[in-house]
Amino acid sequence: MRITAAVSRDGEAAPRLEQVDLSGPRAGELLVRIVAVGICHTDLRVHAGGGVGTPRPVVLGHEGAGIVEAVGEGVTHIRPGDHVVLSGSSCGHCPSCLANFPTYCREVMPRSFGGQRMDGTSALSQGGAKLHGHFFGQSSFATYAIADARGAVPIGKDVPFDVAAPMGCGILTGAGSVFYSFAMRPNHTLVVFGTGPVGLAAVMAAKLVGARRIIAVDPIAGRRALAEELGATDTIDPAAGDVAEAVLALLPEGVDFSLNTTAVPAVFDAAVKVLGMMGTAGFVTAPPGPWTTMLQPLLAGGRSIRGIINGSAVPQIAIPMMLDHWRQGNFPVDRLVRRYPFADIADAFHDCHNGTAIKPVLHMENA
Numbered sequence: 532m533r534i535t536a537a538v539s540r541d542g543e544a545a546p547r548l549e550q551v552d553l554s555g556p557r558a559g560e561l562l563v564r565i566v567a568v569g570i571c572h573t574d575l576r577v578h579a580g581g582g583v584g585t586p587r588p589v590v591l592g593h594e595g596a597g598i599v600e601a602v603g604e605g606v607t608h609i610r611p612g613d614h615v616v617l618s619g620s621s622c623g624h625c626p627s628c629l630a631n632f633p634t635y636c637r638e639v640m641p642r643s644f645g646g647q648r649m650d651g652t653s654a655l656s657q658g659g660a661k662l663h664g665h666f667f668g669q670s671s672f673a674t675y676a677i678a679d680a681r682g683a684v685p686i687g688k689d690v691p692f693d694v695a696a697p698m699g700c701g702i703l704t705g706a707g708s709v710f711y712s713f714a715m716r717p718n719h720t721l722v723v724f725g726t727g728p729v730g731l732a733a734v735m736a737a738k739l740v741g742a743r744r745i746i747a748v749d750p751i752a753g754r755r756a757l758a759e760e761l762g763a764t765d766t767i768d769p770a771a772g773d774v775a776e777a778v779l780a781l782l783p784e785g786v787d788f789s790l791n792t793t794a795v796p797a798v799f800d801a802a803v804k805v806l807g808m809m810g811t812a813g814f815v816t817a818p819p820g821p822w823t824t825m826l827q828p829l830l831a832g833g834r835s836i837r838g839i840i841n842g843s844a845v846p847q848i849a850i851p852m853m854l855d856h857w858r859q860g861n862f863p864v865d866r867l868v869r870r871y872p873f874a875d876i877a878d879a880f881h882d883c884h885n886g887t888a889i890k891p892v893l894h895m896e897n898a
């Protein structure tokens with residue numbers, strides 16, 4: 532079928548809408564009409580050619596939400612007409628998948644960033660030539676996507692798609708870090724570095740679990756104010772001085788958990804310095820360039836530093852749970868969303884990059 536997709540090519544500031552061809556779902560896949568899709572910094576980084584070697588031209592987008600149009604062979608838990616959030620792709624049979632940690636699937640890198648199915652094919656083409664896709668098992672910067680059914684989460688039809696879409700990655704990452712990676716409890720303390728969608732989701736989640744102290748660090752005053760509205764007990768402007776010292780002035784014993792949602796190298800140091808005994812520093816993105824881990828405090832304090840992918844969550848459990856809290860007004864993720872017509876993807880990329888939009892969400896209607 533002929534669809535409209537945003538294609539990432541070398542040397543262009545943002546993906547451009549083009550007419551491309553999409554073949555039907557194979558075994559284990561869904562054809563989804565995308566209604567809304569969030570933009571995540573991973574999209575910006577990969578579009579810019581950063582890091583992970585995704586081949587081009589390619590269709591990105593990994594926070595898709597929409598309506599299932601058709602299902603491939605063997606898909607039994609999802610039917611045409613279902614509303615779904617798309618998260619990542621996983622194999623279903625490696626030890627991580629079998630242990631219900633699909634975000635740590637042993638094939639997570641090629642399935643997320645390889646630009647094609649594991650057998651080397653792509654559902655996308657243009658003028659008869661292969662177009663790379665299957666980004667996080669979805670490539671949802673498009674009016675339709677072929678999605679890995681294992682990453683699809685059915686949702687209630689009452690949920691607006693722009694609320695649902697960012698649940699697939701950004702919101703899942705922040706909230707899952709608190710709920711699952713850290714398993715935070717009411718006696719715990721948390722400092723969040725960076726209050727974009729990931730950081731603010733962590734703040735909301737920490738409030739939900741009743742965390743004793745929630746400190747949010749961000750240079751933007753408006754974001755600090757929003758963090759306070761959403762549950763932060765304290766905020767810190769990193770421009771005001773040494774961030775680690777400011778955290779320790781609030782909690783001299785150190786924090787139980789730090790969550791670094793930034794790629795700023797100096798923040799990795801601060802995120803370890805603020806830890807109390809047996810504290811854990813979680814991070815969700817890697818800094819550019821070399822960074823030396825502070826091995827001595829990790830060793831001496833029995834501390835750990837932990838990489839976290841999508842909050843270590845089982846999306847099919849976490850997303851319906853977050854949506855229930857959203858329905859009850861206790862997880863107001865809609866406050867992070869700014870809507871853009873699909874055709875304005877370049878503006879959305881720009882606003883995402885410079886931070887004027889916390890969670891840009893594209894709308895595909897009439898694309």
Ligand SMILES: [Zn+2]
Nearest residue numbers: 571573700701
């Ligand atoms: Zn993402």
Ligand SMILES: [Zn+2]
Nearest residue numbers: 622625628636
């Ligand atoms: Zn697996």
